[in-house]
Amino acid sequence: MNNPQLESKMRNLAERVAAIEPPEGLEDAVMAAFDRAQRRRRGRWLALGGALAASLVAGALLSRPIPAPAPAVESQAFYPIPYTPPLEPYERVLVVEKQVPVDELIAAGFHISAAPGATVRADVMVSQDGRPRAIRPVAFHASERSLQ
Numbered sequence: 153m154n155n156p157q158l159e160s161k162m163r164n165l166a167e168r169v170a171a172i173e174p175p176e177g178l179e180d181a182v183m184a185a186f187d188r189a190q191r192r193r194r195g196r197w198l199a200l201g202g203a204l205a206a207s208l209v210a211g212a213l214l215s216r217p218i219p220a221p222a223p224a225v226e227s228q229a230f231y232p233i234p235y236t237p238p239l240e241p242y243e244r245v246l247v248v249e250k251q252v253p254v255d256e257l258i259a260a261g262f263h264i265s266a267a268p269g270a271t272v273r274a275d276v277m278v279s280q281d282g283r284p285r286a287i288r289p290v291a292f293h294a295s296e297r298s299l300q
Contacts, residue, residue, distance in 0.1 A: 230277050230286035234261040244280045249273065249290065257287070 232238075239245065251271040257264050266272065277286040 230275070230288045231262070232286045233284055236283060236285050239279060239285055245285070246278045246280075248276050248278055250276055252276065252287065262287075 250273075252274045254264055254266045254270045254272055255268050257272065258268065264272070273290045275288040275290055276284050277288075279285050
């Protein structure tokens with residue numbers, strides 16, 4: 153590329169461009185635009201870092217093990233009363249604590265080692281039609297828990 157004619161024209165162009173004075177304030181405007189671009193870049197990196205940190209925190213919270221529920225207080229199951237229809241899933245029930253005569257429990261088919269004239273404190277599950285459906289003894293002693 154040793155073209156003397158091209159080299160002379162390039163020198164001539166360089167001299168004319170060097171003679172032109174840039175407008176006043178152009179350098180300040182260019183530097184201010186550069187600073188704004190750098191701030192936007194920094195802002196993007198900060199936003200990206202914040203999003204990354206938030207996703208790490210969310211991942212840590214979602215991946216931690218769910219604590220086991222507290223063990224239930226020793227509760228007994230309800231014993232269904234024989235010869236009653238099972239509860240439907242949509243039925244509401246009410247649990248009522250009452251004194252139940254032992255005679256009625258024996259008549260319903262429960263085997264209880266208690267005096268026939270006595271009463272037993274029990275939770276009774278009553279269906280929405282008012283019929284008792286299940287019973288849970290409350291005041292039985294350990295030796296008397298022979299409901300079957």
